[in-house]
Amino acid sequence: MSLNKLFLNLPIARKLLLVSGVPVLAVLILSLVTYRSVQTFSLDEDRLNDVYLVQSASAEYMRLVVDLETGFRGFILTQKAPFLQPYLAARQRVLLLGNSLRQMVRSVEDQRQVIETVQGMVEQLMNDKDRLIERVKAGFPQEATDYVESEKGRILMLAIREEMARFDRREVTQLQHALGSSAADRAALMGVVVWGGSLALILLLVPLHLIARSITGPLTTLVKAVENVSGGNIPNIPVFQRDDEIGELTKVMQTMGTQIRNHIRRIEQSEQELRTLNQDLTSSEAKYRGIVDYAPIGIFTAKKDHLIFSNRQNWVLAGRNPDEVLDPEHMWEAIHPDDREGVRETFQDACHQSEPFERVLRFLHPDGAVRKVLCRAVPIQDHGGQTMVYQGFNVDITALEHMRAQLNRSDRLATLGQMAAGIAHEIRNPLVGIGSTTTLLMEDFPDGDSRHEDLVTILKETRRLDRIVNQIVDFARPRDLLPVTFQLQDLVLESLQVLNEPIKQKAIQIEFHPPANLNSIQADRDQLKQVLLNVIQNAVEAMSEGGCLRLSVEEETIERIPGLRIKVKDNGKGISPSALPRIFEPFFTTGKHRGTGLGLPICRNII
Template sequence: MQNWPLQLRLFKKPRFIPLRYRVVLANACMLILLLGVLIITLVWFQNHSIRQQLEQRGKAIAQSLVATSTKALLTYDYITLEQFANQAAQDPNILYVVVHDKENRVAGFSNRPDLQGKKLTDKISHGAVSATSPLVQRFDTESGSQPGLDVALPVFLPDSMSRWGTIRVGLSLTSMYRQIQQTIWIILGIGIVALITGTVISFLGAQRVTRSLGELVWATMDMAKGNFTHTIGIKTGDEVEVLAANFAVMTKEIVAHQERQEEQLKEIQRLQDYTEKLMITMADGLMSVDMKGTVVTINPAARTLLGLSPINGIEGKNIAAILGESSQLVLLVQEIIHQPAPVSHREIEIRKDAEVQTILLGSSILHGAKGNRLEIILNLHDITELKKLEARIRQSERLAGLGTLAAGMAHEIRNPLSAIKTFVQLLPRKIDKPGFLEKFNRTVPRETERINVLVEELLELSRIPRYEYATTDINELLRQSVDAVEEDLQRTNVEYHQDLQDNLPLIQADSNQLIKAFNNLIRNAIQAMPDGGRLTTRIFYEEFADDGKQPITQTNGRIIIIFQDTGQGISPKELQQIFNPFFTTKDSGTGLGLPITHKVITEHGGRIDVESKKGQGTKFTIQLPIDEKISVLTPSSPGLL
């Protein structure tokens, strides 16, 4: 444990300084700073105090000399003044005593009789004899070893402002500096002891803290290497113990989080493997294209459907460069890129070698975290064989329908033909029989007209539509249809109710054809209620929502028309055949009314649905689109299917 700072320094970075050394160095610097401030402060105060004392002492000595030397100055008694100066200078702390007369000449200089009567020209002397008040000046001797203070006191005559001389006392500062130096050494000694003691205490205290921190450092180093099993046992009773406890909790959370991440990574890898295998094995083609048209992913089935090589890299290339600008798939991808909603389902054709394949394409948009569109996911399903099968089924249904039609026509035409044939055969034998010709003329034209009506209805059902579309009010059409059968309603005791929505949008329609379709439905309802009942019609508008079953173009909405009766109802088996030609549950009729109605509605771009239960009535629901132009669905060939 004692070598961990060196190892950590090598592990982390070359200039690592252990915390304990930083603490000791900081404490030592703080103690040195405090010691320096203390020395400077004490020296300044001591220097100031001792100097004030020396100045006061010098002034007292000068004042005393002024009192004793004034008479001698007045009488120019230089000998007495010399004696006073020598006596005063006997104090070892007094360097000199000088007495200047009125003319600033030396009247007495301690231990320097040779200067008597001379004028001193040095800067200190000049300042002293020029002062009119007590003056203290610091000076250094010529050797520089005797610094001192020059205290000058001017001498004035009693009761006069006339200056009569100057008394100067030179005091030595050597004792003061010696005392200050002793004080500095004492403070330094105490400071060094305090510094050593504080450093030792700081080192011990820092070692106590850093030992625990060192254990935490080792734990972090183990965690950096991936070892989260390090156990921390710090019992210091302070913040370090709290830090260690929190570190242990954090370590456990990291371990738990790491385990969860490993489990999630395994799950992600499993899902990735599953997705890759699913993409490889699925029969449908799957590919993703980013919003720039670049292929991101593509599975083998999609490569096969598009006739692409299973080896060459497709990912990362533009789909237009791969399939060509004129490809229906490329055009569809560009359409999805430039419109907000993806195409739900669309049939496209792809030419593969000399064969044209029909592909059912579905798409969805992959969004990012911020809702931005990232990729287009395309699902390609080959429905070529399904289309061929549908064509064969339609052919079979067409042949079956033609068979049904032929059977119905034979049945419907046989009865009037039988009657006509009978009368024609009896004509040679009974032509002279009274009443026979009258009966012949009544029956044969009637049966012939019956065949003619049947042929007209068949032509109406099978011919290519030639409708005249115009802006039409659907409420008015229904009123006209009801007016045409009003007598039949009253005769059969059928109660009629209608619920028409006001301000319906106008539609483009052939009024005559729609009235014909409405009349067929109303007459069927009346015939289904021979003992009376209730017929209800409703018309309302609703917003159009594409459910994938509506065979119409883009519209804003649709008009719903409902015919509901309380008649005998239709069984589920019969309900599947009501729109087939010649199917009828009535004793009379050709069975072509509902097929014609179905044809009229679908040619107007709408649809007709029926709901019925035996004994509970029937409900026909017609949906007509709202659009400026109706797309007329023209049959591929004249006929019923």
């Protein structure tokens, strides 16, 4: 087996692993060589740094030696202590710096010997100068002057400078050598990086190219085999005699092509049978297309104005149990009696004319609840244009109608608010004037005078008109809630105490037994008190003497929100059924000669 054949039979994962090993090995060797070069370059940098430190210390050393000579001469010439400070400062540091230089060059024997020689000269120079300074301080300056004029110190200084100059020349030579070595190492490092990287890249690209050819070549052949087939035929896939994934892929594709051709032949054989079956299914699909039993809207089907189907939601809208087996025709019985005949006649006319049907109707539930729905039905026709069935939908618009009523009520309240503002402005001022004038006139007539009684009547009616104006303004005014926490039974007892006088006058019996440990509530206490006063006062006025007024408070939870329910029950004459729907309308009253008809509407606004 040839090497190329062996390579092609390897799985693609192994090919990639084999190919990636060559550049990885090259990169590893390159990394080792680069690391060695970097180490050598780092050593060169350290040598340059050492030379720089030595030269800096040498220059500082010579500066201190010069300071010794300068300070000494200044003191000898002036014999003043301040001029001796440079000498003393240099004397403290020069020997320490010399020892540091000797440590820096301890590995270079010639340089170390030079520093030791210079250090000895400096010590001799300092000893001579210390002795002469002491003589000057003792009052014998002539010895120091003779020393200076004999130039012994200058000669010693020249010797020190010559030794240090020889030391600096050797350091410059070492610096040049270190720079040359660093440049050579830098060039070697760049060569290793550039040429080694290029070699690693070549070793990576060449094997990848071989793998790409081993994969893209067969794929290109497969693409050409597919593109050359026309007319919707299934192509014959060539099989490559390889043991890798490409060879397995061609074998699988050939098997799949054979299976597809067999399936197509079977499909063509059954196509005629499917056409016949589809014609039957089309009729059934047109009949049941829009029926969804658990849709969130009511759905019904009618044929020749007779209901033949009604889904679950439609029965719920009608107030019936959807789990019971009911005849769809019973849906007519659930329509409100006032709407039933009109809806049925309109629907029959639409069916006879094959026209869409749409109407708003009401369902009357067995418990007396009313649901208002929008009913819409459309004819479903066959291919010949004949109406097969009517498909209808019922949409619950009860909430929408309630929202519309709320909006209308808000509009009426806004209009009433404007009217109340006008009434308050136009009536209150004259009423105040009438009441004040009447009070003054009453002082001019005795109590028994008929005119005094007339004035009393005028004052009462004036106050009544003012109370009516206040109720109108109070009804139309927006209310801000001021919730507090309190016990509801305490508020009921407080309200009964306020109405205690009319209750005693009619000898009304009060029954109120709140349960123990009743929870407190959070609400606007003053507004809730106004509601209780209005309701209890209406009950008292509706009862004859000796009546019974029953009040109860019980806990109740609505939509997982705990609360309290208050019930007020009296044995008065009650409200007629015809007047009951209007009791919350503003200014509507039932037989109360002095009532304004705003008590219950105000209560409703508060609640």
